[in-house]
Amino acid sequence: MFVRDQTSEILKVFALLCTVLVFIYARPYLLDRKQYAGEFYTLMIFATIGVMLLVSAGNLVMIYLGLELLTLSSYALVALNRDSSLSSEAAIKYFVLGALSSGMLLYGMSMVYGATGTLDLAQLHAAVPQSAMPHLLVFGLIFMLVGIAFKLGAAPFHMWIPDVYQGASTPVTTFIASTSKLAAFGMAWRLLETGLGDLSQHWQPMLAAVAVLSMAIGNLVAIVQTNLKRMLAYSTISHMGYLLVGLVNAGPEGYASAMFYAISYALMSTVAFGVILALARAGFECEEIADLKGLNQRSPWFAALMALAMFSLAGVPPLFGFYAKYLVLQAAIDAHMLWLALTGAVFAIIGLYYYLHVVKVMYFDKPVEGGADQSTPDTSLRVVLSINALALLVLGVYWGPLLGWCRRSFGLG
Amino acid sequence: MMLEHVLVLSAYLFSIGIYGLITSRNMVRALMCLELILNSVNINFVTFSDIFDNRQLRGDIFSIFVIAIAAAEAAIGPAIISSIYRNRKSTRINQSNLLNK
Numbered sequence: 001m002f003v004r005d006q007t008s009e010i011l012k013v014f015a016l017l018c019t020v021l022v023f024i025y026a027r028p029y030l031l032d033r034k035q036y037a038g039e040f041y042t043l044m045i046f047a048t049i050g051v052m053l054l055v056s057a058g059n060l061v062m063i064y065l066g067l068e069l070l071t072l073s074s075y076a077l078v079a080l081n082r083d084s085s086l087s088s089e090a091a092i093k094y095f096v097l098g099a100l101s102s103g104m105l106l107y108g109m110s111m112v113y114g115a116t117g118t119l120d121l122a123q124l125h126a127a128v129p130q131s132a133m134p135h136l137l138v139f140g141l142i143f144m145l146v147g148i149a150f151k152l153g154a155a156p157f158h159m160w161i162p163d164v165y166q167g168a169s170t171p172v173t174t175f176i177a178s179t180s181k182l183a184a185f186g187m188a189w190r191l192l193e194t195g196l197g198d199l200s201q202h203w204q205p206m207l208a209a210v211a212v213l214s215m216a217i218g219n220l221v222a223i224v225q226t227n228l229k230r231m232l233a234y235s236t237i238s239h240m241g242y243l244l245v246g247l248v249n250a251g252p253e254g255y256a257s258a259m260f261y262a263i264s265y266a267l268m269s270t271v272a273f274g275v276i277l278a279l280a281r282a283g284f285e286c287e288e289i290a291d292l293k294g295l296n297q298r299s300p301w302f303a304a305l306m307a308l309a310m311f312s313l314a315g316v317p318p319l320f321g322f323y324a325k326y327l328v329l330q331a332a333i334d335a336h337m338l339w340l341a342l343t344g345a346v347f348a349i350i351g352l353y354y355y356l357h358v359v360k361v362m363y364f365d366k367p368v369e370g371g372a373d374q375s376t377p378d379t380s381l382r383v384v385l386s387i388n389a390l391a392l393l394v395l396g397v398y399w400g401p402l403l404g405w406c407r408r409s410f411g412l413g
Numbered sequence: 414m415m416l417e418h419v420l421v422l423s424a425y426l427f428s429i430g431i432y433g434l435i436t437s438r439n440m441v442r443a444l445m446c447l448e449l450i451l452n453s454v455n456i457n458f459v460t461f462s463d464i465f466d467n468r469q470l471r472g473d474i475f476s477i478f479v480i481a482i483a484a485a486e487a488a489i490g491p492a493i494i495s496s497i498y499r500n501r502k503s504t505r506i507n508q509s510n511l512l513n514k
Contacts, residue, residue: 103450110457
């Protein structure tokens with residue numbers, strides 16, 4: 001029912017780390033806007049408990065309970081900013097789409113239960129090859145893939161991500177971008193490998209198609225965005241495509257690379273949203289890319305941190321994001337899917353544009369009147385954000401220990 | 414013989430629920446269709462549990478968890494809807510146009 005193995009421990013460590021980062025980054029933002037209420041922290045802790053239950057799940061019931069605890073708390077967190085119509089609209093869109101995908105996931109679980117007679121993931125792994133109703137199994141698998149792809153934010157189930165990232169207040173967006181994605185990876189791995197590993201010849205091509213679609217839509221639509229949070233949302237969709245490329249490998253190397261990618265993405269997105277939080281002040285949300293114009297002349301350290309985050313997200317060596325992308329594409333090549341790796345590489349190059357656009361705006365444009373100015377005076381945010389961003393540089397060069405930890409948890413040397 | 418009939422019934426309810434959830438302009442109607450979806454899944458679980466799992470009733474137990482979670486969602490959904498109503502004075506779902514592109 002509740003599994004405690006190395007995979008769940010790594011994911012829990014990083015989920016808790018990201019939640020602590022969100023709390024540190026959120027405090028000055030919430031204080032400025034008089035939103036510093038207990039509900040914010042309570043809901044986030046409930047959501048983190050949901051994450052921890054989800055990645056330790058050994059039973060379909062546990063997966064569903066952890067998932068619902070996470071998502072119900074997230075709905076409330078997105079809607080927490082009661083006076084903003086934008087937040088309420090994002091919340092109802094998230095709610096309707098999320099409930100729909102939970103229903104689909106449940107329907108798939110019921111079909112799998114009917115085909116094998118068991119809900120336990122370990123027993124499922126044994127019962128799947130000898131099931132008397134293989135068609136029912138594949139039918140259920142397809143519905144479960146819908147639920148997994150929604151939670152990850154992969155196209156064509158990605159429509160909630162831009163609205164929620166833009167509409168929710170920025171600390172909530174940081175949480176959904178980091179901790180929630182770790183949970184989504186954990187759920188995907190538990191369901192697809194531990195539960196249904198023998199059906200891998202069925203879900204590999206489906207996930208490959210979803211991955212290509214995500215990379216394409218995420219990278220191409222992010223080019224035309226003018227809102228920074230919405231651009232980061234579409235880039236999230238493309239990153240989830242890369243994560244799925246790692247999962248498509250369906251072997252321990254692929255899973256280790258996908259987990260490394262999920263952790264790297266969570267840390268990179270906390271830096272990116274943390275800089276947005278650091279530059280926001282009362283009455284000014286640092287949301288548009290145009291708000292960052294000339295940031296280098298006003299606040300050079302934060303411009304440098306944002307540039308680190310952008311380069312790392314783009315996958316430029318020697319930063320963290322580069323090695324994660326390299327591992328994932330290597331896993332695709334090892335699975336004899338050269339076309340997938342080439343597609344990933346092509347879209348990564350296309351994706352460089354919108355990240356470098358932000359860097360160009362910060363370093364080469366003239367600062368404007370109502371734009372980002374001095375960063376917040378809160379010292380803990382500045383110190384922790386700097387450490388977080390420098391970790392992208394350090395981990396990009398010294399990725400050995402983390403990668404070794406990820407690989408050991410899947411049984412590799 | 415009976416198994417397929419019940420599965421077809423729950424598939425019908427699931428489809429009606431999905432159709433209603435996607436196409437209803439009233440948000441409260443969308444929530445009702447969501448309940449329909451979750452209850453169709455419950456029918457599935459209970460039927461499979463009756464036929465395959467007579468001793469341990471795992472499917473029935475999962476159904477009870479689903480009912481509890483559906484109740485929690487039915488609490489959060491109207492809370493969000495009342496928040497929208499307070500901001501916009503209407504609950505038409507096709508008026509959401511602040512977030513596009």
